[in-house]
Amino acid sequence: MARLDGKIAVVTGSGSGIGETTAKLFAREGATVVLVARREETLRRVKSEIEAEGGNAVYVSADLSTLDGCEKAIGYTVDKFGRIDILVNNAGIADLHKSTVGTDDELWNKVVGINLNAVFYLCRSALKHMEKQGSGNIVNVSSIGAFGLAGAAYSSTKAAVIALTKNIAIQYAGRGIRCNSTLPGPVPTALNTPEAMQHFDPEMREITGRHLDTSLPESETIDQANAILFFACDESKAITGQYLAIDNGWTL
Structure with missing residues (x-):
């Protein structure tokens, strides 16, 4: 039986990488997926590929670095479907492994805007509807960078995502709303291609x-x-406020 049958799931950063794969997997598991990213052309492609497999998807082109963009994504979902069952906060950007001294204000604010502010705005907006429903599930994608193993801005934001995850879980424990976090290790995506890594702080x-x-x-x-x-x-229905590193043992 499909594990997400009938669920309405918002997946941010779903135009590529982890978000795209997650959106396609959710659709195969029976969810109607709301794809969210900036580039409309990539969202159209992912939507078409999901539908070609017999799944259901819609998309919202939104700038998640802004409050308006985040509220647009959640508002569209609720207006169209009347509810939001799952929110996956996957969208994120790298900081080129810049050190604390090497991180200027522009880079800091850019990384914080996407990696932390957007997660907070999207959670806050979704939770208002989940509270009314009495149910909901949030999965925040952090990173092993949260352990300080990346640039200063990236590590700071990804650690903050874990703290926010636990804070939300504490607020809603026993009230039908769960919040957990995954911590990816290195994954071959656009964030860390050999070309991209040439610009990292060596x-x-x-x-x-x-x-x-x-x-x-x-x-x-x-x-x-x-x-x-x-x-x-529902296989994890008794789990909330937890994080899980998926890194093949890189951080052991």
């Missing part, structure tokens, strides 16, 4: 690399999507 990469077992393989986007699905479905 000193910080070397420093953080001392604390990681880089001899181990990277995970795949489907590994991340499977973990998100676990938190989103």
